Amino acid sequence: MRVAVAIELTDEERTKLSKYSRGHSTPVRLMKRARIVLLAADGKTNAQIAVEVGMARGPVGTWRKRFAQKRLAGIEQDAPRPGNPSANRAELTERILEATTQTEPEHATQWSTRTLAKELGVSDTRVARVWRAHGLQPHRVKTFKVSSDPHFAEKVRDVVGLYLNPPEHAIVLSVDEKTSIQALDRTQKGLPIHPGRCGTMTHDYKRNGTTTLLAALNVAEGIVIDKCMARHRHQEWIKFLEEIDARTPPELDLHLIADNYATHKHPKVLRWLKRHKRFHLHFIPTSSSWLNLVELFFADLTSERLRRGTFSGVPELIQAIEGYVEHHNDTTEGFQWKATADDILEKVARAKATLDKIKTE
Template identity: 50%
Template structure:
C-alpha cells in the first residue's frame, strides 16, 4: 500500500556545506541549539525520514521538517533567524560564522570577555548587528556561572545512596537532612533603617555593628518538611553530639533514624563514632565531598537566610537566636517538604554531558 501524507523535501549537500555542518557538530564550543540543527540536516541528507531523524536526535518530526525546508530554501542561512522584510542582507554567512567563532574561542586583549562594542571593533560590524547575532545564537559573554565538580572517589556510590533515601525511604524509619549553619552574625545597622515608601524601597546603611555569632544545627525531615533546630555558641563535635541526643529524644522509639550529612570533621570524631555504636538505630549517609546541593536542608537554610537573617537587625546574639527560634516554630506550623524528583542515573548522565563539554576534565 502506497504511503500517504506530505512528501519530504529532497535535501542534497554540497561538499562545502557538509564540511561546515560537520565542523560545527564536532566543535565543543558550538551552541547546542545550532549543533542540533546541523545534525538534523546531516541526517536528512542521508535520506532518513523526518520521523526517523526525530527519534534519533530527540526532536519532533515537525521541527525536523521545518529545518529541512528552511535549509532547502535558504541553505545554511536558513538555520538561523528567517529573513525579514526589508532591504537586502548586508552581513554574509561567513561574517556571522566568524563572529560566532571569535565569541566562543577568543577573548579581547584588554578584557576577560567581549562586549558588543569591542566585538564590533574587532569584526568591523555594527554594534547592533553583533547584538542581534548574539541573541540569535544565545550567546551572553557578559555572564558567567559557577560550578564545582566533586573529586570524591566514591561520588557515584554516595549519589545512589542519598538519592535512594529520598526516592525510596526505608520502612519504619525517618530520613533527616542534617547540617550546621555556622557563624550567623547578629548585625545591627550603624544608623536607623529607613522604611519603605511608595516609589522608594527600604533603605539601610551599608556598614553595621557586630554583636557576636551563633550556630544553628538543623535536621529537616524529608517526608514532612518539619525542622528540628538547636542553637549553640560553638561549633564542635560536643555540640553535634548534643544535637544527636535531642534527635534521639524527639524521634519515637521503634523507628530507625537515617541522617544525610556532609563530611565535616565534627561528624566523624571518635566520640561521635562511639555514640553511634551505642545508638544502633542511627545510620549516617554522607554526601560526596563538595556536593552540598545533594543535601535538602541547604535549600531550607537559603529560605531562612532570605526571609529572616539577611535583612534582619539584631542588637544582641540573644535577639538573633529568639528570631531564629520563632521562624522555625512558624515554619513547623505549615511545613512544606522539598520533593526530590531526579534519579541517581539521571543526575550522573547529566553530569557526564557536562564533562564532555570540558576539554581537559579527565573524567
C-alpha cells in the same frame, strides 16, 4: 465596499493554528497571526479581530490575505523587507559568535558589546542583536564543581535511595550546620519601600557576634529540628544528636544524611553512634552539597529572614531564627525528591566527559 477574504481551514490547519495561539514557546508575533486566522475562520470581520487581538486593522487584513494566499507558510515566515540584505551578514554573525565564545579581550575576562564591536569594527547594536538571537550573555557566569569522590556513585545511590524509597519504621533526616551566622546591625536606619523606589539600607554595618544553627530536616514531613550553639565542634554535634534523639519517637530508626565535615566523623561521635543503635549515618559525596536537602532550608532562611535582617545582638538573632523555624514547621508540606540515581550519574558522566575534552584541547 471591500469585503475581507473568507477563510476556511482544514482540520490539520486548525490544529496547528490552535497550538500556535496558545503555545508557551511560540513567538508573540506568530501567536497573534494564528489568532487572526482562527478568528477570521470563525467569520469575524477585520475590525472585530483587531479589537480582540490588539492590533491595527491594516495588519490584520494583511495577515489574513497572506494566509489565504500561502496558507500556513504565509504566517510562519516574515514578509520580505525592502532594501538589499547585507552580503556579509552571515559572515559577520559567525565572526561575532567565534570571537565571543573562543576569545577574550586583552585586559578583561569577557567581552562587552562595545569592546567587541570596537575590536571587529562593527556597531555595538549589531553585536547585541547577535548575542540576543543566540542566547549569549558573556557578563554572566554560573559556578559548578564535579565531585572527585572515588565512591561517588555508591554514595549517590545510597542517599537518593533514602529519598525515593525511605525504609519502613524509620525517619530520614537531612542534617548540617549553618556556621557563623552574623548578628548584623546597620549604622543607620533604612528607608522603607515606596512607589517608584525600592527599600534602602546602609552599605556598612556593625557586627554583634555570631551563632551556629544545627538543623535536621525531616524529609518526609519537612519539619526541622533546630538548635543554635556558639560553636560547631564535635561536642556541639553530639549535643545536637542528643537533641534529635529526644525529639523523635524512640521506636523509630533514624537515617541521617550528612556531609563530610570532620566533626561528623570524629572518634567520639562514632563511639556515641555505636551506643545509639537506631542512628544510621549516610554521607553525601564530596563537593555535592546539592544532595543534602537541608541546604534548601538554609537558603530560604537566608533569603527570607537573615539577609536583610538587623539584629542588635546574638539573642535577638537566635530569636529570629527560632521564629522562622517555628513558622516553617507550621506551614511546610514536606519535600519530594524526583531525580533518580541513574539520572544524576548520567548527567555527571556527561560533565566529566566535557571537562576531559576541554583538557585535551
